[in-house]
Structures are given as C-alpha cells and as structure tokens.
Amino acid sequence: MTxxxxxxxxxxxxxxxxxxxxxxxxxxxDLSGYRWKAFATxxxxxxxxxxxxxxxxxxxxxxxxxxxxxxxxxxxxxxVPVARLLVLVTGAQLGDLELRDELYDDFCLTPFHPRELExxxxxLFWRELKGSRESLIEYDRLVLNLETYQASFAGRSLxxxxxxxxxxxxxxxxxxxxFSRETLLSRVWGYEYFGGARTVDVHVRRLRAKLGEENAxxxxxxxxxxxxxxxxxxxx
Amino acid sequence: xxxxxxxxVLRTIEERxxxxxxxxxxxxxxxxxxxxxxxxxxxxxxxxxxxxxxxxIDGYSRIQESDVLAIPDVNTxxxxxxxxxxxxxxxxxxxxxxxxxxxxxxxxxxxxxxxxRVARDKGFSFYVAPDIEYFYFAPPQxxxxxxxxDNGGFFDLTSTDVASSLRKETIRTLETMSIPVExxxxxxxxxxxxxxxxxTDALTMADSVMTFRFVVREIxxxxxxxxxFMPKPLESIQGSGMHLHLSLFDGEDNAFHDIRDSYSLSETxxxxxxxxxxxxxxxxxxxxxxxxxxxxxVPGFEAPVHVSWARNNRSGLIRVPVPKRANPLxxxxxxxxxDPACNPYLAFSVILAAGLRGIEQNYELPLEADSxxxxxxxxxxxxxxxxxxxxxxxxxxxxxxxxxxxxxxxGDHIFEWFLxxxxxxxxGYKTHISQFETDRYLKSL
Numbered sequence: 001m002t003x004x005x006x007x008x009x010x011x012x013x014x015x016x017x018x019x020x021x022x023x024x025x026x027x028x029x030d031l032s033g034y035r036w037k038a039f040a041t042x043x044x045x046x047x048x049x050x051x052x053x054x055x056x057x058x059x060x061x062x063x064x065x066x067x068x069x070x071x072x073x074x075x076x077x078x079x080v081p082v083a084r085l086l087v088l089v090t091g092a093q094l095g096d097l098e099l100r101d102e103l104y105d106d107f108c109l110t111p112f113h114p115r116e117l118e119x120x121x122x123x124l125f126w127r128e129l130k131g132s133r134e135s136l137i138e139y140d141r142l143v144l145n146l147e148t149y150q151a152s153f154a155g156r157s158l159x160x161x162x163x164x165x166x167x168x169x170x171x172x173x174x175x176x177x178x179f180s181r182e183t184l185l186s187r188v189w190g191y192e193y194f195g196g197a198r199t200v201d202v203h204v205r206r207l208r209a210k211l212g213e214e215n216a217x218x219x220x221x222x223x224x225x226x227x228x229x230x231x232x233x234x235x236x
Numbered sequence: 237x238x239x240x241x242x243x244x245v246l247r248t249i250e251e252r253x254x255x256x257x258x259x260x261x262x263x264x265x266x267x268x269x270x271x272x273x274x275x276x277x278x279x280x281x282x283x284x285x286x287x288x289x290x291x292x293i294d295g296y297s298r299i300q301e302s303d304v305l306a307i308p309d310v311n312t313x314x315x316x317x318x319x320x321x322x323x324x325x326x327x328x329x330x331x332x333x334x335x336x337x338x339x340x341x342x343x344x345x346x347x348x349x350x351x352x353r354v355a356r357d358k359g360f361s362f363y364v365a366p367d368i369e370y371f372y373f374a375p376p377q378x379x380x381x382x383x384x385x386d387n388g389g390f391f392d393l394t395s396t397d398v399a400s401s402l403r404k405e406t407i408r409t410l411e412t413m414s415i416p417v418e419x420x421x422x423x424x425x426x427x428x429x430x431x432x433x434x435x436t437d438a439l440t441m442a443d444s445v446m447t448f449r450f451v452v453r454e455i456x457x458x459x460x461x462x463x464x465f466m467p468k469p470l471e472s473i474q475g476s477g478m479h480l481h482l483s484l485f486d487g488e489d490n491a492f493h494d495i496r497d498s499y500s501l502s503e504t505x506x507x508x509x510x511x512x513x514x515x516x517x518x519x520x521x522x523x524x525x526x527x528x529x530x531x532x533x534v535p536g537f538e539a540p541v542h543v544s545w546a547r548n549n550r551s552g553l554i555r556v557p558v559p560k561r562a563n564p565l566x567x568x569x570x571x572x573x574x575d576p577a578c579n580p581y582l583a584f585s586v587i588l589a590a591g592l593r594g595i596e597q598n599y600e601l602p603l604e605a606d607s608x609x610x611x612x613x614x615x616x617x618x619x620x621x622x623x624x625x626x627x628x629x630x631x632x633x634x635x636x637x638x639x640x641x642x643x644x645x646x647g648d649h650i651f652e653w654f655l656x657x658x659x660x661x662x663x664g665y666k667t668h669i670s671q672f673e674t675d676r677y678l679k680s681l
Contacts, residue, residue: 196488198361
C-alpha cells in the first residue's frame with residue numbers, strides 16, 4: 001500500500017489580493033499555516049514570484065472587483081499560470097462568476113467562515129496532489145515513475161523494453177483486476193505487432209524474469225481468463 | 237503512441253546516463269553489424285533514421301546508390317547490462333531502408349518482416365523456440381586445432397565449474413535482456429553447451445538469436461574463453477545444431493493443435509510439415525550456410541540426414557515432441573537441420589514460406605518414418621521414398637538456385653547475392669588440399 005507524504009501548508013506560497021490583505025483573511029491564512037504575500041497588481045505578483053512559482057492565490061473581490069479580476073487574469077495569463085486560484089465574492093457579486101470559469105478554481109462567499117476557507121484551500125491542494133500522484137505508481141516494492149518512464153523494484157532499476165514497461169504500467173494501475181489477453185493487447189499494444197495474442201504471455205514471462213522468480217506472484221495467471229496484477233481484492 | 241515510444245527512449249537515455257547507443261543490424265550472412273551514436277544524435281535517428289554507406293556491408297552493395305538508412309525499432313531499445321553504470325550503453329535493432337524510406341531489399345530483417353506479414357494476412361503468427369548449441373574453447377591460435385576446456389590444464393579450477401559459471405552468467409544476462417531461457421545444460425560432447433530459449437514471435441526471436449550469439453561470445457571473452465557457433469568444430473564429436481521448435485498461432489489458439497488427433501496435430505500442422513519436407517532441400521543452403529555445416533549433417537551424431545518425420549525418432553528432419561501435460565499451447569514441431577551459424581532472419585523466412593506453401597497447396601504429409609533411419613541402407617530408404625538432405629554446400633546451392641519458393645521468399649537482391657557469395661566460398665574450398673588428403677595420398681601415391 002502506498003503512503004503519500006503530503007507537503008504541509010508551510011511549503012506553499014500564496015499570492016493574495018488586495019494589498020494590504022484584510023485582517024480577517026490574513027489571520028485565517030496565518031492560522032492555517034500558509035505562507036503568503038499580498039500584492040496590488042498581477043505584475044507585482046509576478047515580479048516577486050518565489051523560486052518554484054506561486055503555489056496558489058487567494059483573490060478577494062469585495063471592495064475592488066475590477067482590480068481583483070485583473071489580478072486573476074494576470075495570474076492566469078502566463079506560460080505556467082497559477083494553478084490554484086480561489087476567489088472571495090460577496091453575495092451581490094455572485095453574478096460576476098459567470099463566464100469567468102477559466103479565471104478561478106474555487107470560490108467562497110464573504111464574509112467567509114475561516115474554517116470554510118481553510119477547508120476549501122486544503123481541498124484545492126489535495127486535488128493537485130492527486131494529479132501528481134498519478135505520475136508515481138507504487139505497489140509492494142515496485143515503483144513506476146510515469147514522468148521519467150523508469151521502473152524499479154526494491155530500489156533496483158529494472159531494464160524494461162517499452163512494451164514491457166507499458167504492460168507493467170497498465171497492470172499496476174489496475175491492481176486486483178483480471179484482464180484477458182485480448183483486452184491487454186488492445187489496451188497496451190494496439191499497433192502492428194507480429195506476435196498476436198500470445199505476445200501478452202511472452203511479455204509477462206519476460207517481466208516475471210526481470211522482477212525475479214521470487215516476485216513472480218506480482219503478475220498472476222488466472223486460468224483460462226488472463227492476468228491479474230497483485231492479489232484479488234487488493235487495491236492500491 | 238509513436239511519441240510515447242520516442243519519449244520512453246529519450247527519457248531512459250537521460251535517466252540512466254547512457255553515453256552510447258549502439259545501432260544493431262545484420263548483414264546477409266547473419267553477422268551482427270553495429271555503429272554507435274551519441275545520445276544527442278538519437279533524437280534525430282528516431283525521427284529520420286541514420287544514413288550510412290551500405291557498400292561495406294556484406295550483401296548490401298548495389299550498383300548505383302550505396303547510402304541506406306538505419307531506422308531504430310524502438311521496441312528493441314535496451315540498456316546493455318554488462319557495461320558498468322559509469323559508461324552505460326544501450327542498443328537498438330534497426331530496420332534498413334532506402335533513402336526514400338521504402339524497405340531495403342538487402343536487409344534480412346525486412347525480409348522476415350515481409351514474410352511475417354504474409355503469414356499474418358492468412359491469420360497466423362509464427363512462433364519459434366530455438367535450442368542453441370555451442371562450444372567453449374581456449375582462445376584459438378592460428379592453424380591449431382580447437383582446445384576444449386574440459387580437456388584439463390586450461391584452467392586451474394575444474395573446467396566444469398568454469399564452463400557452468402560462464403553459462404549461468406550468460407543466462408542471467410539474457411534474462412535481463414528480455415530473452416527468457418527454458419533450459420540449459422552441458423551437452424555430451426566436451427565443452428559443448430546448450431541453451432534453449434522460450435518461444436516468441438519469429439521477428440523478436442531472430443533478434444534474440446543475434447543478441448544471444450553476441451552475449452555468449454562477449455561473456456566468454458571477458459573470461460578469456462572463446463565461444464563458437466561453428467557447426468562442426470571437432471571431427472569425431474557431435475556438432476552444434478539449432479533445432480527450431482515451430483508453431484503457428486491463430487489469435488490465442490495454437491493452430492497446430494487438435495485434440496482429436498492421436499499426435500494432437502491439426503491438419504494445418506500436417507500440411508505445414510509436408511511443406512517443409514517437400515522444400516527442405518531447397519532451403520538447406522539458407523538454414524545451413526557454411527561448408528562446415530554439411531560435416532554436421534552425417535549419420536551417427538543425432539543430426540538429421542534424411543528428409544523424414546517421426547514422433548520419437550531423433551534421426552528424422554522433423555520431430556513431433558510429446559507436449560508435457562497435454563498442454564494445447566505446447567503442441568509444436570521441431571525442425572532439426574538448422575545450425576547456429578545461419579542467418580536467423582533468413583532461415584525463419586524460408587522455413588515459414590515452405591510451411592505456408594504446404595498449407596496453401598494442401599500438401600499431403602508422408603507416412604511417419606519411425607524406425608531408425610541411420611540403420612537402413614539406401615535401398616530400404618528408396619523403398620520408403622525417403623530422400624537425403626543435400627550432402628554439401630554445393631549440392632544445397634544447386635537446389636536453392638532452382639527454387640522459385642526461395643527466390644520469392646528472399647527477394648531477388650538477397651537470392652542472387654547469396655548464391656554468388658556462396659559459390660565463391662565453395663570454389664575457394666574446392667581448391668584447398670586438406671590434411672586428410674596429404675595424410676592419405678602423399679606417401680602411398
């Protein structure tokens with residue numbers, strides 16, 4: 001089973017509008033453990049961008065909606081835009097959200113409840129974490145890094161061909177599920193290959209050899225059906 | 237898909253610190269050829285191929301244009317396991333193309349691809365599992381006879397230990413290079429070993445045979461030993477064969493298997509066998525391409541001499557092994573004449589074509605030859621209508637030259653070059669005065 005260590009709020013740098021930040025907002029962010037800086041314009045925010053970029057932004061519309069939306073546009077209009085943007089709007093400003101979906105990821109009504117704002121921010125960052133989680137698959141001692149296309153078992157690099165890697169990736173992404181050879185062939189291969197459906201068996205054999213016989217249990221043969229990664233009922 | 241595969245290669249090169257990528261391909265005689273490029277050049281090679289002058293490669297020469305393109309087959313990209321981490325290297329097999337991107341007729345890998353496409357259009361994928369025999373010798377000196385390791389004195393350790401640890405290291409290396417091994421053992425002959433590979437599709441297997449020969453030689457050389465695939469290195473001792481276990485799959489099903497038959501053989505299998513038997517003589521020059529090959533194909537050493545088939549008779553050309561636990565997937569036929577000095581791409585091509593011809597034209601399988609053929613005289617064999625395989629490279633070339641099947645299978649370029657090249661080899665041999673002749677005739681005549 002995989003345990004993901006989530007970086008705490010302290011590692012996240014938020015850009016905040018307006019500057020100076022209203023006292024209630026400043027206190028909530030401080031108490032939630034976020035590091036933040038308030039700016040009057042988007043340009044200022046970019047000029048002061050921390051190394052590694054802004055983790056997110058909180059933009060409050062209340063007193064200066066025009067300035068607030070300009071800030072949102074500035075934060076989004078970049079090659080690498082700020083990904084987690086939360087806007088705070090009054091009930092009367094709810095209509096402003098319409099047709100601006102691309103400018104924010106979530107919103108919160110002001111006056112806000114501090115616990116609600118904190119929960120919404122946590123959730124925004126959880127979604128991001130889930131996104132990056134997909135680039136790493138861990139199962140038992142097997143680790144697949146989808147970003148670098150590298151696989152390792154118990155810390156030892158596995159030398160895999162492209163198709164071996166793709167097959168292992170597909171199986172490891174769906175632990176506990178049984179796939180027929182035909183399904184694997186169409187989902188994993190899907191291009192000119194001379195081996196026919198038996199290709200799957202050949203690759204499974206090769207993978208087992210590379211994982212080592214003592215770990216062969218990772219890819220199980222399900223008689224007259226196909227293959228299953230890990231044990232039935234397990235899931236990562 | 238294509239992009240993912242390219243990314244996979246480029247990222248692996250980066251992540252694993254690969255310094256050199258070796259582009260592998262094969263000449264017409266089955267020699268592994270290679271040139272190395274830097275990682276920086278690899279992206280280009282993947283996009284456009286690498287052009288090189290083919291005129292120095294055996295069988296690639298043409299009258300006009302001599303430049304060809306090596307196009308990496310991304311599926312075969314692998315890190316070479318025996319090179320240490322600091323100077324990591326990788327290899328990738330290449331298809332050879334003309335500058336306009338069309339398949340180059342002189343490339344054996346393209347020939348096999350073309351023949352596998354023919355099979356696939358008929359609904360078949362062709363699976364091969366070779367049993368490869370070879371010898372370990374002391375590093376050869378010019379003019380001297382091969383010295384087997386088992387003959388003592390070469391190593392301080394007992395020679396069996398050295399040879400079996402070499403074999404174990406070889407197997408470990410093969411497995412990390414996606415070549416699973418089924419069995420391996422020390423053969424009866426001194427210093428002879430056999431490694432049996434697990435079956436896979438014929439293109440992958442031909443690549444595997446090339447890798448296999450390279451790995452066996454390389455690992456032996458690292459330990460100061462010479463490994464050879466010469467078909468018959470020692471006169472009185474059995475030679476090295478490469479028995480091929482063959483099957484056709486139709487989707488997930490073994491097209492050679494039929495539970496209702498007493499040998500579990502389907503009609504398809506029987507016609508395929510009949511095709512092989514009818515055309516065996518014509519394809520032998522390809523499956524046994526050296527002068528030395530024919531010194532293995534003699535009676536008394538478990539090598540086939542006659543064109544026949546049987547279930548339990550190891551003197552026949554085709555044996556039908558009894559599958560373990562009646563596993564339908566294991567039903568196969570074993571073609572016993574090829575030797576490990578052949579070009580696997582071309583050998584698999586002509587074997588497949590001969591078998592498919594049998595299926596297409598409904599050849600009838602002759603009766604099984606279940607008594608020991610080695611013990612029958614020519615008259616008895618004639619009565620059974622059993623022919624012999626060609627007795628020399630020259631005989632084999634004559635049969636090949638008259639074969640429409642082999643010409644079509646190999647394509648004109650390779651067919652003609654091969655005959656020309658091998659006739660030159662035969663002429664060179666014909667004028668050679670052997671020790672045998674000197675010993676026998678010099679004093680007495």
